[in-house]
Amino acid sequence: MSSSVSIPVPIQQIKASTAPITLALVGAPNCGKTATFNVLTGSKAKVANYSGVTVDKRSAALLGHSNVNILDLPGTYSLKTASLDEEVTRKVLFGQMPGESVPDGIIFVADATNLRMSLRMLLELKSLGLPIIVALNLSDVAHSRGLVVDEAILSDELGVPFVKTVAIKRKGCEPLMRLAGELIEYISGSDKPIHFFDSDSDTHTMYQQADDILSRAVTSAQRLPKWHERLDQLTLHPVIGVVILLMILFVIFQAVYAWAAPLMDSIEWLVGSVGTLLMQWLPDGILQSLIVDGIVAGVGSVVVFVPQITLLFLFLLILEDSGYLPRAAFLLDNLLSKVGLSGRSFIPLLSGFACAVPAVMSTRTIPSHKERLMAIAVLPMLTCSARLPIYALIIAAVIPSQTVLGIFNLQGITLFILYVAGTLSAALVSWLFKRFHSAKSESSAFPLLMELPTYRMPNVKHISGELWDKVSAFLRKAGTVIFTLSVVLWVLVTFPSAPANAVGPAIDYSFAGMLGHLIEPIFAPIGFTWQMCISLIPGLAAREVVVAALGTVYAVGGVGDEAINQTLIPIIHAQWGLATAFAFLAFYVYAPMCLATLAVIRRETKSLKQTLAITGYLFVLAYTMAWIVYRITGQIFGF
């Protein structure tokens, strides 16, 4: 505020127009709230933490208004909440969340395809006494189903401005942006409103009110289209539905394994060429070794897997966006309850096949504490995308590429077995937990109560945005963490160099060599060589790093000129026995070799004891299974 202002303006108004304003984005799950958030803020969500709760706080500035913060609250069906996520929304709106003041206004994202419930929610929100504007989202879907509703009448009746929005379309939110601007002016210009809380608003009464209003605002009701009902008859059918689900899972598996192959080969060729080029270009010596054996071998071994990981994420995103996943959860509820979980855990478990870290976080939507803990405890066993490089490398190195029964590839079958092993182990452990626990505590029933949202076309813009985020995060990880670890590891395997009268390979005398030989006795019973032992350590940062580490260790340790710059596969093929390779695979099916997962488990369970227990049982399982596999394979095929 400048002291040379010539136009007399009330001081309060000047302060108010630049004072920070928080607008809460509220809505039911599946109503397009996230898409709306992305449009309002340009998808620049900052993720922070609410104090004392492990729910993410997503917020970002409204486009064009740097002082306005949009807070994306977790989706909820009502202010009478059922799970941890929903609790947070309620607490923030009531001003009961420590560290957060009551929002200045609410942007309510209503689902036009379920107007009745949306109006009921709005009536509930009105009792908070905060200024509200309503984005009637999915209005294109509702319109295509025959809904004709006059939002002006809705605005009149409810005393709250309504605009129709189509959050996934570029122009679909312009009215909302304008309305948001008006809301901000309103909030800036007025005193803080008095909040009153209408405690016992009867749900039945609210619905009757909603029905009443809709009878005036809606001139033509919507109908679920025929194709929707017919599709659901198939996908929800106890037999056909399961077949469809299995087919979908099979297609994803095939795509990730087989379709990515040509692209992976190209990248591998590229990495190889870069290595060769640099070798010719750089003078022999330490620098050449660092760059070729450390960085290129290290980072290159991991970057090769970008196509596979991209395809995996792509399929999962399409499934999620389409609204199909709750149908799969419906089909699997029975099976999952038998092992102590439920349909609600299906989506977190499925995302565990991509990465356990967000999967563990998404278990927050599971209302039952017991079930949530069990889901978290078995999630690390599901074959995450980071294990793919390890599996693929070793399978390519030790399993011959034969065709079995005319159509199945032996390598593909092995990969499939590994996936199944992880899944079945998770089911078995969960079942054991259930047997053990129900002996102790009473088991009162728990509801399923999941919404089956309408099918929708997966949104290309949203999916490509998310995919880009995930792939660039992966590449960034490769560029930073893996790069750094590769360099560090290279240093450890190169220095100190072998003394003049050295007998064995130079690498034996390095720090890494010494450390590896030190740990080797622990892993000798399961057949691990010291090079594998030393690679396990950086593998804790991210599982893919094991491949990078093996790349560096073997590249530097190569004896003679031909050995340098050989890719890993021939090396492993030559140096690892079958039993060792299988034991390594078995170890990685179970071992919690990922600090990020352990860290998020600690965060979500809020209990060091439980985290250590989970880590412990997984390591015991990993070592035991590796030992069993090593001995059996050794007996059959020789060590």
Next chain:
Amino acid sequence: MSVTLSPSYSTTTDAPTLTDTNASPVCSLLELKKRQPAIIDEIVANHRFGEIDGAISQRLKDLGFLPDTLVHIVAKGLFGKPPYAVQLSTGAQFSLRADELMKIKCRAITSA
């Protein structure tokens, strides 16, 4: 009088009157066949849920399972076992287990 399943906002004119459903006794949604239209009578307690029963009743009501609402089962599990996919007259669909269905008391609507 046959009843269409399109959402009816004017519950006084389009909904079936009591005389149509008088003959049907109150039963839980669990006992109905697939696609059998029914009208909800009330949400009752189910002690299998223990302390959270009240919260579940509330959540069912919040989702729209209220008296005088049309509902029908869309899908059942293998051999008619749980879970069940249930559709309200508004088109909203939910997956529910047997215990939740037992809380929803309704009357079957028979077309005359």
